[in-house]
Amino acid sequence: MPTDTKRVRGPEASQSPSLFVSKPAAAPPSLGTRADGRRWGQVDVRPLFVRCGLVSQAKGSAYLEAGSTKLLCGVYGPKETERKDETDMKCGRLTTDMRFAPFSCPERGSWIQGSQDKDLSQMLHESLQPAVCLQKYPRSQIEVNVMVLENSGSVLAHAITCASLALADAGIEMYDLVLGCSIRQDGDSYVVDPSYTEQNSCSSVDSDNQGNLTVAFLPSLNQISGLQSDGEMTEETLTAGVRTCIEGCYKLYPVIQQALAKAVRRAAPPPSES
Template identity: 65%
Template sequence: MPVDTKRVRGPDESQSPLVFLPPTAQTCEVLRRPGDRGKGDVRPLFARCGLVSQAKGSAYIEAGNTKIMCSVYGPRETERKDDTDMKSGRLVCDVRLAPFSCQKRGAWIQGSEERDLSLALSESMQPGVCLHRYPRSQIEVNVMVLENDGGVLAHAVTCASMALADAGIEMYDVVLGCALRQDGDSCLVDPDFSEERGSWQAGYGENQGRVTVALLPNFNQVSGLHADGEMREDTLTAAVRTCMDGCHKLYPVVQQAILRAVKRKAPPPEK
């Protein structure tokens, strides 16, 4: 039988490299969160406004390895005349996941997940925008997820709110988002991708799920609530309150980012 001399033949028997890892290394991902975060701690947030010069307003957010860019255009005339509202404007939200943002490479064509995120973002942002001030016009919010490491919808809400504020769109209040992963009697605030998907426990069971809350912090009112899984009523109520506390933790960072953007756009003082 002829032998392929160009191919390097492997050993006849092999073992998984996980066998040679120390016991602590095999269980560290389950017992400890990245960055030594507590269960109720949010990830450190980096926020900046006014990075896209061609847009009316823009914002960029980094929360751990989750990176999101948002651009706002308008108000402009509504493209579809049949959707024109004589008394109120329209808020059009479009969320796109970059093909390189996820572990599995995606396509440029908008999929079902992106359409669901766009609809959820629009529903969460509308209560915070004074649409009655822009009749017969539309405001376009374009969100690009550069890297998805969990909490995309929650951080997209915060990023879109900052971009709208940077564009000078009148708002009742900024809208902040926070996510939570429930597992039995314990919960993880602002989960990363592995925690959000529940890699340490496959699937959903009793009293397990995910919750995303959009909050108007000054009014302490919830503008959007998205939950999936199976959770008891008391557990869901506690999860919403925990997410509201997480939104209040993010508020000073967002406030300072918007304030810096306003100072940069302010005219120089007269001498």
């Protein structure tokens, strides 16, 4: 029987030990602070660490860390398209690929891109496309690859931020940066930039308002380029949630700008005084 000798395979029937861990009772939302010290119902994004140009081979790259969510993004191109059809003659093609490292989540994932990854890639694509001046790159394609090294919640939002930073670092002409922010609505309260446990927590309260919302925002054009929500929310909550996300994006803006300025300064140091 042919087996994959390169990988150690688990037994046929096995269950993850995480299933048997007794889950801590979900703290009632009104009770002040979250597990990492941030507060409920306030635009409290995790401190962000970003840096450009870590991947030497890529045209542009960015690394982002928010809490323990860690992402690496590389941008290749513009290069000639592989697929030639009529539409590529006028404007360029943006391809996005988002993958989770198998060890990034508490459960081991597979190397093969699942439907969740494909969905996230698609969302990333839809969020980035409005910001890139694709008409300036006829007959060429720009590749954006995002690798999630550690998933600690709000992956899509941070992937969007990271990818737009990498695109800017690659010198691709853009209308604006794209910033991502997500919230988790839980009853009347919400958490901004939820962690993995917060994102998947299911409070026992049988409320109508429960769900995740991710917004991609172009800050200087004041445009929303990506929006995605699931769960169940009333329309008012959704509207309020989008506003909260926009506010969250504005909080990220100076950090990203600074990182970009730093990268430019390093690439072309200002002439010395002498």
